[in-house]
Amino acid sequence: SxxxxxxxxxxxxxxxxxxxxxxxQLTLAEAKRLMQAFAELxxxxxGRISVSxxxxxxxxxxTPRVRELFRLYSGGDGSRGxxxxxxxxxxxxxxxxxxxxxxLREAFALLSGEN
Numbered sequence: 001s002x003x004x005x006x007x008x009x010x011x012x013x014x015x016x017x018x019x020x021x022x023x024x025q026l027t028l029a030e031a032k033r034l035m036q037a038f039a040e041l042x043x044x045x046x047g048r049i050s051v052s053x054x055x056x057x058x059x060x061x062x063t064p065r066v067r068e069l070f071r072l073y074s075g076g077d078g079s080r081g082x083x084x085x086x087x088x089x090x091x092x093x094x095x096x097x098x099x100x101x102x103x104l105r106e107a108f109a110l111l112s113g114e115n
Contacts, residue, residue, distance in 0.1 A: 024092045048081030
């Protein structure tokens with residue numbers, strides 16, 4: 001399994017691939033690439049990206065603004081971290097051409113302190 005090859009828990013690789021493929025037009029190659037990127041972020045290999053792992057990846061201190069940006073991926077308050085499924089959905093939102101400009105504006109506004 002991809003999860004085992006990256007050192008992640010096996011359950012991490014058990015993504016609802018059929019549903020994600022239909023809803024997000026996710027190819028198998030993209031899923032593998034995203035799993036590898038997720039594994040690099042999930043440094044403690046618990047199957048979830050924490051806000052501290054997210055901040056470390058961005059090379060930023062864990063501030064309220066970074067936590068707010070993290071919530072864009074977690075889909076909630078971020079307290080449980082970001083699962084692989086949430087990461088895929090978040091990455092598709094970030095890379096979707098229509099939403100990219102709006103999401104980037106929101107992210108920069110959060111990081112710069114504008115509201």
